Amino acid sequence: MTAPDLKTPTDLKSNQTKTVAEALNGALADSYALYLKTxxxxxxxxxxxxxxxxxxxxxxxxxxxxxxxxxxxxxxKTGNTTLRSISDISRHQTIKDNDADFVSPADMLKELRDDNLALVETFRAVKAAATEAGDNATEGIVDDWTDQAEQRAWFLFEAARGA
Incomplete structure (x- = not known):
């Protein structure tokens, strides 16, 4: 059975959108890794x-x-495909899993803070790829995601001060 064409109409060049999609898929994998760790x-x-x-x-x-x-x-929306499975996520994530039997609350706070700051860097890479591709929509929306990750890191930092 032949797979249907999943391309979405866009005026962006396919080689540019591929770079943006790769950056977005990395951010998606890291977001799922951070979600599950949290x-x-x-x-x-x-x-x-x-x-x-x-x-x-x-x-x-x-x-x-x-x-x-x-x-x-x-x-x-950029005409590309995204992650499809847990194993696909694991191939793209840069945020490390934590499978420890016990993690102290202080270490949890610090690890999640660092991971959120790493996600900020991933979002900045997405923004840079979007800027280069002339993808204004991605360039704009990623700012909100960055701000959310920075706020989470700030809350975790402040909570860790007393831990």
């Missing part, structure tokens, strides 16, 4: 600040997951 820490946090951290991690995970659909749809 949920993992949400499920496993303990200690005197349990409620505060548990709720913050859940709020942040929800925000991260909300961006994933926007990233994937932006890839499709």
């Amino acid at each position: 949920k993992n820490f949400h499920w496993h946090v303990s200690g005197p600040h349990f409620r505060d951290y548990h709720l913050m991690f859940d709020e942040q995970a929800t925000e991260i997951l909300g961006v994933t659909d926007l990233i994937a749809e932006r890839v499709r």
Whole structure:
């Protein structure tokens, strides 16, 4: 069976959109990795600040997951294809998983802060690729995603000061 043509009409050059799509797919993979790590820490946090951290991690995970659909749809709008599976995500992610049996709340805060800052850098690479391609839509929307990741990193930084 032949796969249908998934190309979406766009006035952007295909070689330029491919570069943007690759950057977006990297951001998508990192977003999913960060989402799952944040949920993992949400499920496993303990200690005197349990409620505060548990709720913050859940709020942040929800925000991260909300961006994933926007990233994937932006890839499709450029006429490209996006990630298809957990193994596809693992091939593209740069944010490392944390499979430890126990992580202290202080270490959770610091690790998620660093990962959100890494995601900011990934979003900046997306913006640079979009600027080069003349993809104004991607260039504009990525600013919101960057701001959200910076805010999450700030909250995690401030929470870690007392941890």
